[in-house]
Amino acid sequence: MTATKHLLAMIQSHVARDDQRFLAVVEHIAEEASRSGKFKVAGDIRGLVEAARRKSERRDANTVPIVAPRGELAGLLKASYPDVALSNLILNPDLDRRVRSIVREHKDRQLLEARGLNPRRKLLFSGPPGTGKGMTAAAIAAELGLPLFTILLDGVITKFMGETAGKLRLLFDAMKATKGVYFFDEVDALASRRDADNDIGEARRMLNSFLQFLEDDKSDSLIVAATNHRVLLDPAIFRRFHAAFSYAKPTPPEARLIISNHLAQFDLTTIDWASIDEITDGLSQADLVAVANDAARDAVLDNASEMTTEIILRAISDRVALHDL
Incomplete structure (x- = not known):
């Protein structure tokens, strides 16, 4: 993902108040810095991410018991x-x-x-x-x-x-x-x-x-x-x-938006959305969020953090199979 894509993803996450997605993008930047040999920069970024997560955990722990x-x-x-x-x-x-x-x-x-x-x-x-x-x-x-x-x-x-x-x-x-x-x-x-x-x-x-x-x-x-x-x-x-x-199940354009919003840390410019639109019919918003999360895990673990149409299609197919059980 280019620096511009990173910046746009971080701005989108900040506007949406989605701290976890924001930190995921920052971690992706750290990974790229590490692959480029900028180990000190990568370490500093990861340290900031860990500090932010610890602060969030303390805030949650202190807030909920009040009520x-x-x-x-x-x-x-x-x-x-x-x-x-x-x-x-x-x-x-x-x-x-x-x-x-x-x-x-x-x-x-x-x-x-x-x-x-x-x-x-x-x-x-x-x-x-x-x-x-x-x-x-x-x-x-x-x-x-x-x-x-x-x-x-x-x-x-x-x-x-x-x-x-x-x-x-x-x-x-x-x-x-x-x-x-x-x-x-x-x-x-x-x-x-x-x-x-x-x-x-x-x-x-x-x-x-x-x-x-x-x-x-x-x-x-x-x-x-x-x-x-x-x-x-x-x-x-x-x-x-x-x-x-x-409430109703998402239309294809809404389904596309749900998936892309939850994959903001990835470069999606090569994704063939038309083929994805064809098979999202009938999936709920919760299903589509699960699809995005499954695809993200597969991309990180099996494809060097590169998102592809095939990964998303496979995640959708797996989710549809759950409905058929």
Whole structure:
């Protein structure tokens, strides 16, 4: 990779706030310096990279425990401080605009409140697995400087009468006490429609409790619920949310962008993207990120850090094979 390519990749990583990709590009520069016989320069660069990684690890270790759930909440929530920027996400233009609008509402909430308005806080994401729903929740938290609390549904839902409602109350009390982004993944487990199969017993009580807590919530926290199966949700839940977002699998141009963004440390000028576009149909955003990571490993270990079309095609083929198992 030329110096110009290195510089562009580093700028892209910095703008995207992707520290790991930035450091990967810097390590690539160190490798090239070493191959050119500039061993002192290579050593100095690697030393700086190691120092940066140690600093990042200390920061993460010191930050997360501040809001680590305790007591009963420890089994209901997982806390983290994401570092995912919105620019890391590859969303269709309309979806990207709507997500950024939510972030702006919270950043400029004082302007809204001065006019008697409030930012939208309760968001519903729906779409196939791996299309970026969880990543969007993480990016919103990162953009707003808030902790991300992922709800552990296996700890919330129980078979004992009334116990699930009690745990939901704990969660919604936590939303008032600690401002953050609270993420209910696979929310259909809590809010499936009241049909003949589940219109009795604890399932109905659980749904009614969740609907009531959701409606009554007046905290400053954001509540993000995600589902892979929108049709399973009870119709009553939709009016409890301030906005709904639909996710889809990437188009070929979006797939190309996802792969190239995650391979920014490589020279991609010789890649035959047309042949890659032909076989990415049906792959999710998560699949494509995995493809890029697999291709990067193969290039580094087997091809002297040179990326080729064949390496990417092989990674895609391997990923497609997983879906066929």
